[in-house]
Amino acid sequence: MIAPHTVQVAKNVAITDYLAFKGIRPVSQHGQRLVYYSPFRPESTPSFWVNTVINRYKDFGASETGDDVIQLVQQLNSCSFAQAVQELNQLAGLESKSDFSFSGPIRTPITQTVIRSVKLLSNTQLVRYVESRKISFPTARRYCKEIYYQQGEKNLFALGFANDKGGYVLRNGVGAKRNIGPASYTLIAAQQASNLNLFEGVFDFLSALEYYRLQSPTFPTVVLNSTTNLESAFPLLKKYERVNAYLDNDTAGRTTLERLSSTGICVVDHSTLYAGHKDFNEFWLESPLSHSTR
Incomplete structure (x- = not known):
């Protein structure tokens, strides 16, 4: 059984963020809806719509009526429901696969967040993220680092921007912005x-x-x-x-x-x-x- 909390974390990942992570960008916007070329097939007229308010998609160029982000991942990757939930949970924290568990959130209390290593930007997932924000790799690499850190029993990584007190602002594209270490400008x-x-x-x-x-x-x-x-x-x-x-x-x-x-x-x-x-x-x-x- 997959814990309800784990499924909800997966559903909360924005479809637009997941598509950006895959390098898929919208071609136009109509109010709360973003329009894309379908990620499922080549097409000359964009027919894939995402409602950003309710976080659901509709593929007008196919018989599929559309669904939530879990269904999207299943279709894109030809994987099971459980595998899609696993990938989305990994993206929500960019955590390593060895730390993922379908038994629900880790029960041990989080008492400390520790930086394990700081590296030059080269991680494919993080490079895709900065490029989805239209930032070139050389520019991003000049000012940002890869931060590998441990939070409780989880090993995580994210894009890090150093501040003047030795802390970092962490971004991964699908989770909330957070700090590690002292906050500062x-x-x-x-x-x-x-x-x-x-x-x-x-x-x-x-x-x-x-x-x-x-x-x-x-x-x-x-x-x-x-x-x-x-x-x-x-x-x-x-x-x-x-x-x-x-x-x-x-x-x-x-x-x-x-x-x-x-x-x-x-x-x-x-x-x-x-x-x-x-x-x-x-x-x-x-x-x-x-x-x-x-």
Whole structure:
């Protein structure tokens, strides 16, 4: 028997995330629905639709009416229900197969998370993930690492972006963003030091490098990694004549801008570049220029 919790974890993996992990990207969007060329067959007219709200798909070019992400994995991989659940659970944490159990979640308490090794980016799964965000391998490898770590009895790995206190922001594309080690912002040095660039997250920073065709930023750059790190970054930000802010177009981004201005920092809002998009990476994903990413 597969534990209900294990099945639910599998069902919670977004179909769009699983397709991106496989290198399959949408060709258009209609409200809450994304349209793809069918992953099951060659076709000239996209007929595969994903409803992102209810996390279900429909293949209009076949007799199949569509189903959830488990059914999708079964069809794509010609595997059993149990095997599909196993793969999705592995993706949800990017855990090694030897640690997976259909008996349900491990019962031993999680008392510590320990980094086992930090490596240069080369893992195929992680490379596919960064490329699904339209970030080229050379750019991602320059700033991100592979982090192998142990959480309780599970051996896990993820993409890691180092902060200034020795911790990492971990991303894998199908699970929630999390930190390992102390949380902090990340400062990337540059030769020109009059201005400073400010980003919320690593993929916005990497997207800006790709957009401007840069290997490294022109000005010193701070990636907050979370807006909760803004307060600790204030002493650094106040040293610069101007802060070029590339923040998200949402409540948190606007609040951060207001907070910066209220402290007397000269801040320029560059989010107008990607107006109509949540953040720089979403803008870059839809940009025609991203198709020629290095």
